[in-house]
Amino acid sequence: xxxxxxxxxxxxxxxxITRSFPRILDLVYWPSIQITLWGFISNFFATHTTYxxxxxxxxxxxxxxxxxxxxxxxxxxxxxxxxxxxxNFTNLFIAPMRIGEIxxxxxxTALIRSLIGLVPAILLTSPLFxxxxxxxxxxxxxxxxxxxxxxxxxxxxxSSGLLRFGPSFENIAWSTMFLLAPxxxxxxxxxxxxxxxxxxxxxxxxxxIFEEARNILINQTVNIKSVYYALMWNAFYFSLSIAMxxxxxxxxKNKGTLINMGE
Amino acid sequence: MKNLIEVxxxxxxYGKKEAVKGISFNVEEDEILGLLGPNGSGKxxxxxxxxxxxxxTSGQIFINNLKLEENRIQILEMINFISPYxxxxxxLTVKQNLYVYSKLYKVQNIKERIEYLSEKLRIxxxxxxxxxxxxxxxxxxxxxxxxxxxxxxVLLLDEPTASLDPEVGDFxxxxxxxxxxxxxxxxxxxxxNMNEVTRLCKSVLMMKNGEIIDQGKPEDLIAKHGRTNLEExxxxxxxxxxxxx
Numbered sequence: 072x073x074x075x076x077x078x079x080x081x082x083x084x085x086x087x088i089t090r091s092f093p094r095i096l097d098l099v100y101w102p103s104i105q106i107t108l109w110g111f112i113s114n115f116f117a118t119h120t121t122y123x124x125x126x127x128x129x130x131x132x133x134x135x136x137x138x139x140x141x142x143x144x145x146x147x148x149x150x151x152x153x154x155x156x157x158x159n160f161t162n163l164f165i166a167p168m169r170i171g172e173i174x175x176x177x178x179x180t181a182l183i184r185s186l187i188g189l190v191p192a193i194l195l196t197s198p199l200f201x202x203x204x205x206x207x208x209x210x211x212x213x214x215x216x217x218x219x220x221x222x223x224x225x226x227x228x229x230s231s232g233l234l235r236f237g238p239s240f241e242n243i244a245w246s247t248m249f250l251l252a253p254x255x256x257x258x259x260x261x262x263x264x265x266x267x268x269x270x271x272x273x274x275x276x277x278x279x280i281f282e283e284a285r286n287i288l289i290n291q292t293v294n295i296k297s298v299y300y301a302l303m304w305n306a307f308y309f310s311l312s313i314a315m316x317x318x319x320x321x322x323x324k325n326k327g328t329l330i331n332m333g334e
Numbered sequence: 335m336k337n338l339i340e341v342x343x344x345x346x347x348y349g350k351k352e353a354v355k356g357i358s359f360n361v362e363e364d365e366i367l368g369l370l371g372p373n374g375s376g377k378x379x380x381x382x383x384x385x386x387x388x389x390x391t392s393g394q395i396f397i398n399n400l401k402l403e404e405n406r407i408q409i410l411e412m413i414n415f416i417s418p419y420x421x422x423x424x425x426l427t428v429k430q431n432l433y434v435y436s437k438l439y440k441v442q443n444i445k446e447r448i449e450y451l452s453e454k455l456r457i458x459x460x461x462x463x464x465x466x467x468x469x470x471x472x473x474x475x476x477x478x479x480x481x482x483x484x485x486x487x488v489l490l491l492d493e494p495t496a497s498l499d500p501e502v503g504d505f506x507x508x509x510x511x512x513x514x515x516x517x518x519x520x521x522x523x524x525x526x527n528m529n530e531v532t533r534l535c536k537s538v539l540m541m542k543n544g545e546i547i548d549q550g551k552p553e554d555l556i557a558k559h560g561r562t563n564l565e566e567x568x569x570x571x572x573x574x575x576x577x578x579x
Binding site: 153158159162163321326 | 421
């Protein structure tokens with residue numbers, strides 16, 4: 072065993088981490104996010120032990136919805152990362168493709184990828200747990216649409232970061248969904264959050280989607296207003312993400328990121 | 335002869351660093367122009383700007399009389415690029431890769447085009463192979479096929495024979511010579527292989543520190559600097575600039 076060699080290899084990774092802000096950020100916020108999310112979940116179950124008594128499938132349904140969102144977002148990012156990992160990135164950006172064509176192609180592919188994962192999950196819940204996500208009725212489609220748009224929006228925002236900052240932004244790509252999870256109120260009502268967090272949550276479409284899913288399953292009623300708010304916030308963030316992608320593309324052309332996709 | 339590439343006083347700054355300091359040159363139809371210079375001299379930056387991957391800080395680029403800034407898509411349809419530093423998706427077969435890029439470049443007769451390139455570049459037997467499992471020489475020929483899939487009028491080559499054995503390197507050079515002659519295309523060749531440049535290029539540009547420090551036909555440069563080959567000229571120029579200004 073050579074301490075010099077061990078130290079040398081340690082340095083290789085240490086230099087990489089310290090030269091990349093996204094990598095440092097990634098190290099810092101992961102534990103914080105996990106503790107925050109599970110803290111809220113624990114708080115909620117400690118104070119509302121009977122909340123889910125009438126609808127045992129609510130948590131599972133929300134888990135499936137969240138998984139769809141997660142897969143859509145990650146799926147989109149993966150398509151972009153694949154081009155970087157395979158060193159095909161430059162080939163793609165010297166092909167005569169408009170940004171709109173690239174995004175549309177990735178959006179469609181991400182949907183197909185997500186559905187491939189989602190359909191078996193839905194089919195499994197019924198025989199294994201006696202629960203059907205189809206209990207959400209016709210609004211299931213609207214909720215999925217909202218989640219899909221938001222997943223794609225996050226994917227586009229992260230891809231913008233990859234364009235602008237290069238592969239060091241990759242770790243952010245993996246953890247975006249976890250960063251937003253506490254504010255999404257996936258497993259607990261928004262009242263569980265501290266007031267300041269509630270304000271942030273209300274500015275995201277997620278809270279309207281998951282609150283509405285619970286509302287339909289537990290109270291058997293539909294609040295059209297929540298569905299509307301979710302779609303409106305989605306339209307806002309989606310437009311923002313497209314603008315951000317174009318901005319990042321132009322910034323990358325100024326900075327040279329498109330021809331230097333390395334570490 | 336018509337100029338297919340016209341570069342007019344382009345500059346590229348990264349913050350305060352001047353990577354390219356206002357260079358101008360033309361490449362005619364049916365011409366191979368060599369772009370020489372030590373590492374960091376601005377060759378890759380120049381190629382990046384010609385490909386639309388980098389925005390010049392100032393200056394203009396015209397490809398086939400179209401201004402790059404305003405006609406990016408139209409221009410990208412008629413140019414292509416090969417470099418050992420970029421690769422095709424490794425998990426796809428060669429045929430799948432060529433098919434995908436044929437689609438991206440809206441090639442009309444894909445089957446015929448792939449057959450033509452397979453025959454010319456001797457990759458017919460590789461079409462069903464996984465791209466990532468090919469040898470360097472095979473990958474190079476497949477990348478060249480991808481670069482020619484759209485029948486480019488302008489081909490940008492960044493060290494196209496780096497890391498190839500002499501036999502494959504010679505095959506690629508011979509192919510490029512014949513293809514250029516047959517299709518009357520313009521080629522900008524960045525290379526550190528001086529024999530390759532001497533053999534292929536009608537004229538060369540010597541870059542250093544973001545500037546063109548000399549240019550001309552290889553034989554004229556050799557005579558001008560009193561050397562016996564282009565490699566000696568390269569060494570002389572790259573080691574001392576002021577001597578020649």
